[in-house]
Amino acid sequence: MNKIEIPIYDPRPEIEALRPEIEAAIRRVLDSGRFILGPEVEAFEEEVAEYLGVRHAVGLNSGTDALVIGLRALGVGPGDEVITTPFTFFATAEAISLVGAKPVFVDIDPHTFNIDPKLIPAALSERTRAIVPVHLYGQAADMDPILAIAKEHGLKVLEDTAQAFGGEYKGQKLGTIGDAGAFSFFPTKNLGGIGDGGLIATNDDGVAEMARMLRAHGAKKKYHNEVLGYNSRLDAIQAAILRVKLPHIDEWNEARRRLAGTYNELFRDVAGVVTPYEAPYAKHVYHQYTVCILDDKRDLVQQRLGDAGIGTMVYYPVPVHRLPIFSHFKKRMPQSEKAAGQVLSLPMPLFRTGAIVDALTLVLKGLTR
Numbered sequence: 001m002n003k004i005e006i007p008i009y010d011p012r013p014e015i016e017a018l019r020p021e022i023e024a025a026i027r028r029v030l031d032s033g034r035f036i037l038g039p040e041v042e043a044f045e046e047e048v049a050e051y052l053g054v055r056h057a058v059g060l061n062s063g064t065d066a067l068v069i070g071l072r073a074l075g076v077g078p079g080d081e082v083i084t085t086p087f088t089f090f091a092t093a094e095a096i097s098l099v100g101a102k103p104v105f106v107d108i109d110p111h112t113f114n115i116d117p118k119l120i121p122a123a124l125s126e127r128t129r130a131i132v133p134v135h136l137y138g139q140a141a142d143m144d145p146i147l148a149i150a151k152e153h154g155l156k157v158l159e160d161t162a163q164a165f166g167g168e169y170k171g172q173k174l175g176t177i178g179d180a181g182a183f184s185f186f187p188t189k190n191l192g193g194i195g196d197g198g199l200i201a202t203n204d205d206g207v208a209e210m211a212r213m214l215r216a217h218g219a220k221k222k223y224h225n226e227v228l229g230y231n232s233r234l235d236a237i238q239a240a241i242l243r244v245k246l247p248h249i250d251e252w253n254e255a256r257r258r259l260a261g262t263y264n265e266l267f268r269d270v271a272g273v274v275t276p277y278e279a280p281y282a283k284h285v286y287h288q289y290t291v292c293i294l295d296d297k298r299d300l301v302q303q304r305l306g307d308a309g310i311g312t313m314v315y316y317p318v319p320v321h322r323l324p325i326f327s328h329f330k331k332r333m334p335q336s337e338k339a340a341g342q343v344l345s346l347p348m349p350l351f352r353t354g355a356i357v358d359a360l361t362l363v364l365k366g367l368t369r
Helices: 012-017 019-032 038-052 063-073 091-098 143-153 205-215 236-267 298-307 334-340 353-368
Strands: 056-060 081-084 102-105 128-132 156-160 180-184 198-202 219-221 289-293 343-346
Touching: 012 019, 019 038, 019 236, 038 056, 038 198, 038 236, 056 063, 056 205, 063 091, 063 128, 063 156, 063 180, 063 198, 063 205, 081 091, 091 102, 128 143, 143 156, 198 205, 205 219, 236 289, 236 353, 298 343, 298 353
Parallel strands: 081 102, 081 128, 128 156, 156 180
Antiparallel strands: 056 198, 180 198, 289 343
16 A cells, blocks of 8 residues: 555645735735734624624634633633533633633533533533533534523523534524634634634624723723733734635535545445434534544554554543543543544545545455455
């Protein structure tokens, strides 16, 4: 077998496809002399708000900051409890802790890998202030029952949409369904920059105003600080590059969906591999194409794929509630713990898809013998 190097993520082909436009955008920023916030960020905020269909989009330094500032803008703080999933990147629970609140973990639906709404009521207390569902791997969490619970108990909902830009729930863009949505533009994301970047989307004027204050040291007007805030402003170069990429996001997400369909066909007759489930309410945008490898064979499959030059990644090998910093959380999360031992994500390249399909086909033939 010829060695084919296909990493789990490679930004270079995407950049090459848009290099003239990206370089022109960078030159435009350099020529302007405006590198922090300014007209590029304002233009991006307007364009992304129009794409998402919300009143406000607030550009920030990172997806983690979007979670932290989003929680604070929604009034979450010390002494509060926030319901979330343990099967996610650490930043979700980290942000809850950073604002002084306590993350309360609720196990996942094993089909979607997202928080199971049926389990949320048992986790509520008089201190519960908010719910943070995560649209993991690009698949929508089931928002209707989550919103119903929030309404009944007077809770806020902040969507962690870091992995699902452009995804939908019943035809509505993710990150626009709850009180606010937090987005990441880390380079690996469906819409990614060439560094860190984040955003809060909301239809609530008050939340947007507070988010803008918090990103600029708690000031509406420079040198007139009203609350303790952060230095969390989106760089103009990142905004300019994201403006170049934004018009392509639907096309790119459809390419991901087509590749996921091809993967599904390739895995159809492979015993012990469970392909991703797409919920009927969701438009999955496959930030990750994640299978479950049964019968303790994940290491074998990962090794075979690696030998063929196909990069893979386990997102996530340790559920957040089992990390040392949350060792005080003693309750078992059986579905999250099971998933952590089985999941394996494959590359989702927008380009060179033929090469990975050919390589994967040969590997799977070997596994089925």
